[in-house]
Amino acid sequence: MLRTFAPSTDERVIAGVCAGIARTLGVDPTLVRLVFALLALAGGAGILLYLALWAWATKRNRVWVAAVLAFLAGVALLGALGLSDQAVIGIALIAGGLALAWRQGGSFRADAPLSYGGIALAAIGAVVLLSGEGTSTSLLAPGAVAGALLLIAGPWVWRLALERDAERTGRIRTEERSEVAARVHDSVLQTLALVQRHADDPRRVASLARRQERELRGWLYGDQPLGDETASLLAALSAAAGDVEELHGVRVELASAGDCPVDTSVGALVLAAREAMTNAAKFAGVEELDVYAEVTDDAVSVFVRDRGAGFDRTAVPDDRQGLRESIEGRLERAGGRATIVTSPGNGTEVELRLPRRPS
Amino acid sequence: MKRRVVLVDDHDLFLAGVRAELGEAVDVVGQAGSIAEAVPLITELDPEVVLLDVHLPDGSGDAIVNAVKADRPGVKFLALSVSDAAEDVIAVIRAGARGYVTKTISGPELAAAIERVATGDAVFSPRLAGFVLDAFRAGEQVGGDAELDELTPREREVLQLIARGYMYKEIASRLHLSVKTVESHVSNVLRKLQLSTRHELARWATQHRLV
Numbered sequence: 001m002l003r004t005f006a007p008s009t010d011e012r013v014i015a016g017v018c019a020g021i022a023r024t025l026g027v028d029p030t031l032v033r034l035v036f037a038l039l040a041l042a043g044g045a046g047i048l049l050y051l052a053l054w055a056w057a058t059k060r061n062r063v064w065v066a067a068v069l070a071f072l073a074g075v076a077l078l079g080a081l082g083l084s085d086q087a088v089i090g091i092a093l094i095a096g097g098l099a100l101a102w103r104q105g106g107s108f109r110a111d112a113p114l115s116y117g118g119i120a121l122a123a124i125g126a127v128v129l130l131s132g133e134g135t136s137t138s139l140l141a142p143g144a145v146a147g148a149l150l151l152i153a154g155p156w157v158w159r160l161a162l163e164r165d166a167e168r169t170g171r172i173r174t175e176e177r178s179e180v181a182a183r184v185h186d187s188v189l190q191t192l193a194l195v196q197r198h199a200d201d202p203r204r205v206a207s208l209a210r211r212q213e214r215e216l217r218g219w220l221y222g223d224q225p226l227g228d229e230t231a232s233l234l235a236a237l238s239a240a241a242g243d244v245e246e247l248h249g250v251r252v253e254l255a256s257a258g259d260c261p262v263d264t265s266v267g268a269l270v271l272a273a274r275e276a277m278t279n280a281a282k283f284a285g286v287e288e289l290d291v292y293a294e295v296t297d298d299a300v301s302v303f304v305r306d307r308g309a310g311f312d313r314t315a316v317p318d319d320r321q322g323l324r325e326s327i328e329g330r331l332e333r334a335g336g337r338a339t340i341v342t343s344p345g346n347g348t349e350v351e352l353r354l355p356r357r358p359s
Numbered sequence: 360m361k362r363r364v365v366l367v368d369d370h371d372l373f374l375a376g377v378r379a380e381l382g383e384a385v386d387v388v389g390q391a392g393s394i395a396e397a398v399p400l401i402t403e404l405d406p407e408v409v410l411l412d413v414h415l416p417d418g419s420g421d422a423i424v425n426a427v428k429a430d431r432p433g434v435k436f437l438a439l440s441v442s443d444a445a446e447d448v449i450a451v452i453r454a455g456a457r458g459y460v461t462k463t464i465s466g467p468e469l470a471a472a473i474e475r476v477a478t479g480d481a482v483f484s485p486r487l488a489g490f491v492l493d494a495f496r497a498g499e500q501v502g503g504d505a506e507l508d509e510l511t512p513r514e515r516e517v518l519q520l521i522a523r524g525y526m527y528k529e530i531a532s533r534l535h536l537s538v539k540t541v542e543s544h545v546s547n548v549l550r551k552l553q554l555s556t557r558h559e560l561a562r563w564a565t566q567h568r569l570v
Contacts (some may be wrong), residue, residue, distance in 0.1 A: 030552070253485055253486070253524065255524075256522075257489040258495040290485055290523060305525075
C-alpha cells in the first residue's frame with residue numbers, strides 16, 4: 001500500500017508536490033513533473049490536480065477543497081480527451097457519487113444515508129453516460145459500469161481476504177503450538193515422570209535420559225520425526241535402539257550412512273536388528289553396543305556389534321528362538337541374509353543384509 | 360607430559376563434567392563459552408588441543424578454527440557435540456578439526472582421543488565415519504582432483520569398520536594391516552575431507568555458512 005506523501009521542501013521547484021510523489025513512489029522527480037506538464041496541457045487538468053494534491057498534503061482539513069479540485073481536474077481531463085459533455089457529466093456524477101458513498105473512512109457503509117445518496121448519484125451518472133450518443137461513449141460505458149462495480153465491491157472483497165489470511169495464519173500457529181505441546185507431553189513430560197518414579201535406580205534414570213535425548217535430538221535436527229517410527233530406516237532403528245537402552249540399561253551407539261523408507265522387508269530387517277541388540281544387551285555382558293546402518297543402491301546392511309562374551313554357535317540349542325527364528329529366519333523370509341560372527345571371548349557381530357530391488 | 364587443553368562449550372554443566380571426567384589425564388588451561396571469548400583465549404594460551412563444541416551461542420565452531428589457524432597453526436581441534444546434523448559436523452572438520460566425538464564418550468576414551476589428536480592423528484567416531492562414507496558417496500564429482508574426490512576401497516573398508524564400532528587395533532588385525540597403516544588411512548580420509556572440492560561436501564559447507 002502507498003504511504004501518504006509529504007511535499008518535498010529540499011527538492012521543490014514549485015511547492016515540492018512532484019518531488020514528494022517521486023520520493024514516495026521511488027521514481028525520478030523529472031518523470032513525475034513531465035506527467036503533470038502533459039496533464040496541464042489537457043485542459044489545465046495537471047494544474048488543478050497539482051493544487052488538489054498540495055491542498056490535501058499540506059493541511060488535512062482542506063480535504064474538501066482537494067476533492068473539489070481533483071474533481072474539476074478529472075472533468076478537465078475528460079473534456080480534453082474529446083468526450084461529449086454528456087459523457088463528462090455522467091462520469092463526473094459517477095465519480096462524485098462513489099466518493100460520497102466511500103466518504104466514511106474509506107470503506108463502503110451500507111447503513112449511512114450518505115452512502116445511498118452517493119450510489120443514487122452514481123446510478124444517475126451511469127444513466128446519463130449510457131444514454132449519451134457517440135462511439136467514444138459506447139466504448140466507455142461498459143468499462144465505467146465495471147469500474148463502478150469494482151469500486152463498490154473491491155474493498156469489501158479485499159477486507160474479506162485479509163481477514164481470511166489472518167485467520168489462517170492464526171490457525172496454523174495454534175495448530176503448531178498444540179502439536180509441540182502434544183509432543184512435549186508425550187515424550188518429555190512422560191520421561192520426567194518416569195525419572196521421578198525411578199529416582200533410586202541410576203541405571204534406569206540414565207537410560208531414560210538418553211532415550212529422551214535421542215528422541216529430542218532426532219526431532220530438533222530433523223533426522224527423524226518424533227514418535228513416527230515407520231518413516232525411515234534410521235528413525236525405526238533409532239527407536240529400536242532407544243527401547244533396548246531403556247529395557248536393558250545398555251548404551252547403543254548408532255552410526256549410519258544413508259537412509260531409506262521402511263517397507264515390509266526393511267521392517268523385518270529392523271525387527272531382526274532389534275532382536276540382535278536385545279540378545280547382545282542380555283547375554284554379552286557389556287555396557288555398550290555399536291550399531292551401523294548402511295544404505296547403498298543395491299543393499300541395506302545393518303551391523304550389530306558387541307565386545308562381550310561371545311558364544312559357541314554349535315552349543316546353542318536349536319529351539320532357541322532368538323537367533324534361528326527372530327533373526328535368521330525373519331531375514332531370509334524378507335529375501336535377505338543374516339551372518340553371525342562370534343566365538344567365546346571375542347564378542348559378537350551380527351550382519352543383516354537385505355538386497356534392494358531396483359525401484 | 361600432560362597435554363595443555365582448552366575447552367570451548369557454552370554448557371557450564373557439561374564443562375564441569377568434562378573436567379571431572381578427564382581428571383588428571385590432561386591439563387585444562389582455560390575454557391570459553393563463545394566464539395568471541397574463545398578466539399583471543401586460544402591465541403593467547405596456544406594450547407595443544409582445543410575441545411570444541413560444534414554449536415555455540417554466537418555461531419558454529421568452524422568460525423573459531425578459521426579465526427585461529429592462521430596465527431596458531433599448531434593448535435589441534437577436536438569437535439565434541441551432541442548434534443546429529445551431518446553438515447554441521449562436516450563443516451567443522453572441513454575447517455580443520457582433526458576429529459569428532461560425541462558427548463557421550465567416556466572420560467578415558469576422551470583422554471585417548473585428545474592424545475591421538477595432539478600427536479597429529481585423526482579421531483573418527485563411528486558416527487563421523489558414517490557421515491563421511493555418506494558424503495563421499497552422494498553427489499556428483501565436479502572437476503577438481505580425482506584423487507581427492509574418491510575414497511580408495513581400502514579407505515572405505517577402514518571407515519566402514521570404524522562405523523561398525525571397531526577400534527584401530529581390531530581393524531588392523533581383521534584387515535591384516537599394522538595399526539600405523541590404519542592410522543594413515545584415516546589421516547588420508549581426513550585430508551581428502553578437508554581438501555576435496557567434491558560437490559556434496561562443498562554444498563554441506565556452504566549451506567552451513569549461509570545458515
